Amino acid sequence: xxxxxxxxxxxxxxxxxxxxxxxxxxxxxxxxxxxxxxxxxxxxxxxxxxxxxxxxxxxxxxxxxxxxxxxxxxxxxxxxxxxxxxxxxxxxxxxxxxxxxxxxxxxxxxxxxxxxxxxxxxxxxxxxxxxxxxxxxxxxxxxxxxxxxxxxxxxxxxxxxxxxxxxxxxxxxxxxxxxxxxxxxxxxxxxxxxxxxxxxxxxxxxxxxxxxxxxxxxxxxxxxxxxxxxxxxxxxxxxxxxxxxxxxxxxxxxxxxxxxxxxxxxxxxxxxxxxxxxxxxxxxxxxxxxxxxxxxxxxxxxxxxxxxxxxxxxxxxxxxxxxxxxxxxxxxxxxxxxxxxxxxxxxxxxxxxxxxxxxxxxxxx
Amino acid sequence: xxxxxxxxxxxxxxxxxxxxxxxxxxxxxxxxxxxxxxxxxxxxxxxxxxxxxxxxxxxxxxxxxxxxxxxxxxxxxxxxxxxxxxxxxxxxxxxxxxxxxxxxxxxxxxxxxxxxxxxxxxxxxxxxxxxxxxxxxxxxxxxxxxxxxxxxxxxxxxxxxxxxxxxxxxxxxxxxxxxxxxxxxxxxxxxxxxxxxxxxxxxxxxxxxxxxxxxxxxxxxxxxxxxxxxxxxxxxxxxxxxxxxxxxxxxxxxxxxxxxxxxxxxxxxxxxxxxxxxxxxxxxxxxxxxxxxxxxxxxxxxxxxxxxxxxxxxxxxxxxxxxxxxxxxxxxxxxxxxxxxxxxxxxxxxxxxxxxxxxxxxxxxxxxxxxxxxxxxxxxxxxxxxxxxxxxxxxxxxxxxxxxxxxxxxxxxxxxxxxxxxxxxxxxxxxxxxxxxxxxxxxxxxxxxxxxxxxxxxxxxxxxxxxxxxxxxxxxxx
Numbered sequence: 001x002x003x004x005x006x007x008x009x010x011x012x013x014x015x016x017x018x019x020x021x022x023x024x025x026x027x028x029x030x031x032x033x034x035x036x037x038x039x040x041x042x043x044x045x046x047x048x049x050x051x052x053x054x055x056x057x058x059x060x061x062x063x064x065x066x067x068x069x070x071x072x073x074x075x076x077x078x079x080x081x082x083x084x085x086x087x088x089x090x091x092x093x094x095x096x097x098x099x100x101x102x103x104x105x106x107x108x109x110x111x112x113x114x115x116x117x118x119x120x121x122x123x124x125x126x127x128x129x130x131x132x133x134x135x136x137x138x139x140x141x142x143x144x145x146x147x148x149x150x151x152x153x154x155x156x157x158x159x160x161x162x163x164x165x166x167x168x169x170x171x172x173x174x175x176x177x178x179x180x181x182x183x184x185x186x187x188x189x190x191x192x193x194x195x196x197x198x199x200x201x202x203x204x205x206x207x208x209x210x211x212x213x214x215x216x217x218x219x220x221x222x223x224x225x226x227x228x229x230x231x232x233x234x235x236x237x238x239x240x241x242x243x244x245x246x247x248x249x250x251x252x253x254x255x256x257x258x259x260x261x262x263x264x265x266x267x268x269x270x271x272x273x274x275x276x277x278x279x280x281x282x283x284x285x286x287x288x289x290x291x292x293x294x295x296x297x298x299x300x301x302x303x304x305x306x307x308x309x310x311x312x313x314x315x316x317x318x319x320x321x322x323x324x325x326x327x328x329x330x331x332x333x334x335x336x337x338x339x340x341x342x343x344x345x346x347x348x349x350x351x352x353x354x355x356x357x358x359x360x361x362x363x364x365x
Numbered sequence: 366x367x368x369x370x371x372x373x374x375x376x377x378x379x380x381x382x383x384x385x386x387x388x389x390x391x392x393x394x395x396x397x398x399x400x401x402x403x404x405x406x407x408x409x410x411x412x413x414x415x416x417x418x419x420x421x422x423x424x425x426x427x428x429x430x431x432x433x434x435x436x437x438x439x440x441x442x443x444x445x446x447x448x449x450x451x452x453x454x455x456x457x458x459x460x461x462x463x464x465x466x467x468x469x470x471x472x473x474x475x476x477x478x479x480x481x482x483x484x485x486x487x488x489x490x491x492x493x494x495x496x497x498x499x500x501x502x503x504x505x506x507x508x509x510x511x512x513x514x515x516x517x518x519x520x521x522x523x524x525x526x527x528x529x530x531x532x533x534x535x536x537x538x539x540x541x542x543x544x545x546x547x548x549x550x551x552x553x554x555x556x557x558x559x560x561x562x563x564x565x566x567x568x569x570x571x572x573x574x575x576x577x578x579x580x581x582x583x584x585x586x587x588x589x590x591x592x593x594x595x596x597x598x599x600x601x602x603x604x605x606x607x608x609x610x611x612x613x614x615x616x617x618x619x620x621x622x623x624x625x626x627x628x629x630x631x632x633x634x635x636x637x638x639x640x641x642x643x644x645x646x647x648x649x650x651x652x653x654x655x656x657x658x659x660x661x662x663x664x665x666x667x668x669x670x671x672x673x674x675x676x677x678x679x680x681x682x683x684x685x686x687x688x689x690x691x692x693x694x695x696x697x698x699x700x701x702x703x704x705x706x707x708x709x710x711x712x713x714x715x716x717x718x719x720x721x722x723x724x725x726x727x728x729x730x731x732x733x734x735x736x737x738x739x740x741x742x743x744x745x746x747x748x749x750x751x752x753x754x755x756x757x758x759x760x761x762x763x764x765x766x767x768x769x770x771x772x773x774x775x776x777x778x779x780x781x782x783x784x785x786x787x788x789x790x791x792x793x794x795x796x797x798x799x800x801x802x803x804x805x806x807x808x809x810x811x812x813x814x815x816x817x818x819x820x821x822x823x824x825x826x827x828x829x830x831x832x833x834x835x836x837x838x839x840x841x842x843x
Contacts, residue, residue: 006803008804009803009804106774110661110662110772110773110774111661111662111772111774119771119774122771122774122775122778122779123778125778125782126778126781126782126785129782129785129786130781130782130785133785133789134789137785137788137789139803140788140789140796140798140802140803141784141785141788141802143788143801143802143803143804144784144788144798144801144802258668259667259668259669260667261664261665261666261667261668261670261671262662262664262665263665265662265664265665265773266665269773269777272777273777273780273781273784276777276778276781277781277784277785280781280785
């Protein structure tokens with residue numbers, strides 16, 4: 001199975017999906033939490049995430065085994081299965097906030113009305129379908145999504161960058177350390193990419209310098225988020241906390257749109273396509289983990305259906321309680337993120353003995 | 366008598382059971398009795414007379430040696446009368462002699478065929494104008510004319526229980542991926558069918574997903590295009606009776622390439638390729654986006670245009686989606702009728718369709734002017750890539766239905782599903798979206814872009830070819 005996904009494709013994911021899942025409501029949320037210093041908690045989050053991705057990427061330079069094989073080798077099959085089941089559930093957990101934000105985005109950007117949840121059925125149909133696809137296919141999706149992401153976000157930034165007053169971001173020093181600290185804690189749950197790298201472990205051929213590429217890609221994705229947030233706050237200033245969905249609202253004052261119509265929405269819709277694939281990756285990751293944990297690669301359809309059903313249930317429960325979800329996310333969601341996205345990759349280092357290729361054990365798959 | 370001529374003639378005629386099977390008996394100079402049996406509709410009677418009957422009438426040797434005199438280059442021995450009947454059906458003339466057991470078949474078939482001419486579906490302004498015909502031998506001749514390599518491999522298969530259609534697999538031995546020809550051969554041979562009237566039947570056999578909306582093979586009527594694809598490492602399929610040759614493995618980007626791209630300046634070719642991609646996207650999405658804008662997101666339309674549209678749609682009794690669907694269906698009906706009708710009626714139909722129906726429907730207030738303009742522009746856009754029209758017209762209809770019910774959001778999800786489907790598909794191990802997904806920068810030089818001649822020095826790597834280099838430049842000091 002080694003070599004089913006290319007390092008380039010993982011890099012693309014770390015740029016496009018990393019940014020796509022954060023850019024729906026995160027800028028508004030951070031504007032509310034940290035005011036004009038919104039980029040600082042984001043930069044801290046990006047730095048932490050990039051460091052963790054770097055550590056996970058370094059792990060891939062030390063072993064060509066999957067996480068499952070590593071755990072199985074040191075702790076036994078039962079432990080490996082448990083880790084993969086927990087990891088799979090963690091991916092579903094990670095999908096919740098972006099999915100609910102996506103639901104709100106659909107209402108706001110596509111319809112401007114609150115629609116019945118039945119209108120979301122196509123999203124779940126897509127998640128179910130894409131969730132059945134293999135890791136190799138996930139790589140192919142990333143190849144398509146990166147140019148879409150780059151063009152759409154590029155167009156949005158070009159249209160909005162000139163409309164902002166960047167002095168709105170100053171003075172950063174005025175914001176107290178307590179506010180910044182709260183902002184960092186409250187937003188940490190969004191910086192969870194290192195866990196995704198764990199499931200790709202052993203599924204790509206590592207070459208010298210790949211760890212640096214992966215780390216750099218994560219940083220680029222994170223910086224794209226920071227840049228968009230800065231432009232958003234520059235455009236709206238203190239009002240940013242009341243304006244949802246930066247990618248749709250930042251471009252509102254671009255004067256040519258008066259004559260051309262809201263062409264920026266086409267870019268936003270293209271961006272949303274990337275968000276859908278980013279969400280699908282969580283379902284794919286869940287399916288992959290459960291298939292591996294139960295040793296049934298042919299059950300991908302069942303596990304994808306289970307993941308989709310769980311997400312449907314969560315959306316039905318949360319539905320119009322986004323603020324409640326947001327409060328919960330801000331107060332305790334960072335705990336599982338620290339465990340699975342930060343401590344688990346670091347812990348995985350302890351499972352690797354010797355150098356890559358040396359004392360190689362057969363992959364347990 | 367052991368080998369009675371009369372008895373064997375009767376047996377073969379009974380097996381052939383067709384009124385166009387003719388028999389001709391004659392005596393040689395030595396007085397031996399011979400018979401020649403052939404199918405009148407397919408055999409060349411002049412060749413029979415000149416190559417078989419004339420030399421035998423002058424022959425005064427033993428009847429057993431008569432076969433040596435036949436001047437036909439393709440002679441076969443038939444084991445029995447049943448095989449002889451089969452060969453008659455294929456166009457051979459069967460020669461029998463009184464008291465001689467051997468049955469000789471001479472290939473003298475001359476089926477009706479048309480001359481080599483410019484293919485009507487792939488007209489070229491620049492470049493070769495020859496096109497394939499329905500005759501497999503002529504087509505292979507056109508290929509041999511362009512590929513004089515001793516590495517050119519042509520494998521013949523016979524497909525069709527009743528039609529026994531000849532199918533030729535054309536490849537370059539030192540280029541095509543290992544085992545590719547065998548895979549194609551197996552995928553064709555594992556099917557038993559009565560008749561192969563056209564290469565599109567074979568297209569269904571070589572596809573991993575024959576029910577897919579997206580085709581899985583490239584087709585061409587032009588030998589220059591066919592040969593270029595074989596040189597890239599693909600396997601060509603020529604079917605007797607069809608002027609359309611196939612090549613596999615197929616990538617979606619092939620549909621957006623034309624032969625002329627390689628005969629004009631690369632910048633112009635790149636521009637045209639982007640234009641085709643843009644046109645197809647616009648052609649598929651424009652009617653649905655128009656409906657979405659009207660129903661769900663009016664801000665997508667510029668204000669001035671919005672006022673124009675508002676005045677046009679005022680009083681139209683149909684909803685935007687039903688109006689667009691109706692107009693599209695009218696277009697499809699007109700398109701279908703104009704293709705099927707005789708040419709002289711087709712012209713009148715165009716006038717009736719475009720002027721009378723379109724103009725009157727707008728004036729009567731049944732459909733609006735923007736709807737007619739959008740549908741017409743969409744149709745023109747889609748025909749910039751004629752090979753993709755079968756798929757794109759259906760996608761346009763699907764998008765319209767989704768747009769009418771779910772709006773732009775539905776189109777985004779539909780696009781995501783289509784992308785997810787296409788990105789996961791491959792035939793003969795070659796991804797359908799290659800070189801876009803998986804991304805291959807080198808192959809991209811001949812996909813959406815069209816690089817100059819010297820940037821296309823390697824064959825597409827997605828095809829897994831044995832010999833990667835297709836262009837080598839030898840530096841000269843002078």
